[in-house]
Amino acid sequence: MQRVDSDVRGEVLEDADNARASDVRGGGERLQATRDGDEGAEERHEDDAREPAVGSPFVSAYPPFSLWSPEHTPAFERVLASAPSGARLGLYAHVPFCEERCAYCVYLSRRSPRPDALAAYVDGLLAEARLIARSPFLAGRELAFVYIGGGTPSLLAPDGIARLLDGLRSALPWSTGAEVSFECAPRSATPERLRAMRAAGVTRSSMGIQALDDEVLRLNARIHTVDDCMRALDALGEAGFEVVNTDLIAGLVGETERTFTRGLGRLLERGPDSVTVYPLEIPENTPLFRALGRDALAGPLPAPAARRRRVALAFSTLEDSGYTRISAYAAVRDPERGRFGYQRDQYHGADVIGLGASAFAYLGGVHHQNIIAPARYLERIAAGDLPLGRSYALDARGRCMRELVLQLKLGRCDLDALAQRHGVDPRDLAGAPIASGERTGWWRIEKGVLLVGAQGLARIDRLLPDLYLPEHREPAH
Numbered sequence: 001m002q003r004v005d006s007d008v009r010g011e012v013l014e015d016a017d018n019a020r021a022s023d024v025r026g027g028g029e030r031l032q033a034t035r036d037g038d039e040g041a042e043e044r045h046e047d048d049a050r051e052p053a054v055g056s057p058f059v060s061a062y063p064p065f066s067l068w069s070p071e072h073t074p075a076f077e078r079v080l081a082s083a084p085s086g087a088r089l090g091l092y093a094h095v096p097f098c099e100e101r102c103a104y105c106v107y108l109s110r111r112s113p114r115p116d117a118l119a120a121y122v123d124g125l126l127a128e129a130r131l132i133a134r135s136p137f138l139a140g141r142e143l144a145f146v147y148i149g150g151g152t153p154s155l156l157a158p159d160g161i162a163r164l165l166d167g168l169r170s171a172l173p174w175s176t177g178a179e180v181s182f183e184c185a186p187r188s189a190t191p192e193r194l195r196a197m198r199a200a201g202v203t204r205s206s207m208g209i210q211a212l213d214d215e216v217l218r219l220n221a222r223i224h225t226v227d228d229c230m231r232a233l234d235a236l237g238e239a240g241f242e243v244v245n246t247d248l249i250a251g252l253v254g255e256t257e258r259t260f261t262r263g264l265g266r267l268l269e270r271g272p273d274s275v276t277v278y279p280l281e282i283p284e285n286t287p288l289f290r291a292l293g294r295d296a297l298a299g300p301l302p303a304p305a306a307r308r309r310r311v312a313l314a315f316s317t318l319e320d321s322g323y324t325r326i327s328a329y330a331a332v333r334d335p336e337r338g339r340f341g342y343q344r345d346q347y348h349g350a351d352v353i354g355l356g357a358s359a360f361a362y363l364g365g366v367h368h369q370n371i372i373a374p375a376r377y378l379e380r381i382a383a384g385d386l387p388l389g390r391s392y393a394l395d396a397r398g399r400c401m402r403e404l405v406l407q408l409k410l411g412r413c414d415l416d417a418l419a420q421r422h423g424v425d426p427r428d429l430a431g432a433p434i435a436s437g438e439r440t441g442w443w444r445i446e447k448g449v450l451l452v453g454a455q456g457l458a459r460i461d462r463l464l465p466d467l468y469l470p471e472h473r474e475p476a477h
C-alpha cells in the first residue's frame, strides 16, 4: 500500500480506556520512565502531550506531498529522456480495488470491482509498463525489486495475477534473485491465488491483518474475521514464499490492551517471518475522521500515547520472541532473509518506477505521482500518454536530506557515507536538530553513524520534520 497526501493535525482526544495517556509528567529530566498498569515500562517526553489524536504524522516521502506540483512534471519527463543511471532500480504497481473500505483507509481504492474492471485495469498497467520501458533512462536496466500493492491486489483472479506479473516482467525485466512482493488480504489469499503468485515468481507476500479480534475488526469495517486470518496464514505458510509479512495496527477503534496483546500472541503462534506494526493514524480524508467529526465513532478510540505504547509493547514482545527490529515499524525473524529490499533500497536512493493510478515514482532525484482517478488514468494510457500527475525535483541538498530522513526510520544512517555520496554533509544541513536530538537522547552518533534509540524510534515521524530544509517545511510546521 502506498500512502497518499493526508497530513493534517488536530486536537488531542482522550477516551476512558486510555485516560492515563494524557498524564505526561513534566519537570526535571526530559525523559521519564513510568509504568501504567500492565502495559509495561514506557518513557514519556514532555512534548508527547501535544501529540495530535488525528492527522497523519507518518513521513512517507521527502519533501512532503503538498510541495509536489503538476508544474514540475517536465522535470520528470526530462529524467526519462536522459541517459540511464547506475542506481538500483525497482518497480511499484498499484491495484486500487478492495471488497469494502476500511474505516481508517487513506489509500486510493475503489469498492467491489467487477471482473471486467479488474481485467481492464491490468491491461492499463501493462500498457503503462510498455510505454515507460521505452524511456532512455531505463534502457538496459533490470529491476532489483518489485512491489504489487493496493488496494487489494489479491482480488485479481489467478489468471489475472499471472497475466500481470508475466506482462510486467516482459516489459521491465527483473533479475534472478529480485525481491517480488505481493499484498494480500485474508479473504482473497486463497490457495489458488497464492499458487499463481508463487508460479509467477513472487518471493514475499504481505498480508494486512491489522487486528485479531472479531469485534475490533467489525468496528473498523474490516470485512474479514479472525478465522479468515488464521486460514490465510496457514495458506501463506504452505505456499512456500521466502518471506511472509503481516501487518498489524495499534490503536484501532474498540481495541484494548487485552485485545491487542491477545491478537499479537495468536499471530506469533503462526510465526510469520516479518511483523509490521503501525500506530493508527486518522488523516482527514478517511471515514474514521469524518465519523469523529460527527461524534459517531463505532466505539472508544485509544489515545495517541496508548497507540504508541502498544507499538512499543509489540516490539518488546517480538524481540523477546526472537525477532530483530529492522525499522521503526517492522521486526523480522531472520534479518538476512527478512530484509525488506523495497523499503531499504528506496531509503538509500534507489530509482523506483511507479505504475497505476496514484502510484509514486522516484527517478533520477525527481519524485512523481501519477494521475489519481483510475478512470482518467486509463484514458491517458489508452491515448498512449504517460499519466503524469505531479512531481518534485530535488537538488543534491534535497536528495541528501531525503535519504537522512528516510534512513532514520530504519534506525540508522551513515552520515559520512551520505556526505560522500551527495557532496553535501547532512551535519551541515541539519546540525542543530541533530545535536538537539542527541542531547535529548533520541539518538547518538558513533564513528559517523547516527543510531536511533528505542525512544527516538517510538516518535520518529514526529521528530523528522525538525530536520527538514527550510524550503521543504510546510506552513503549519
Ligand code: SF4
Pocket: 001, 097, 098, 100, 101, 102, 104, 105, 106, 107, 108, 109, 150, 151, 152, 185, 208
Ligand atoms: S484493505 Fe482497507 S486499508 Fe487496505 S487499501 Fe483496502 S480499504 Fe484501504
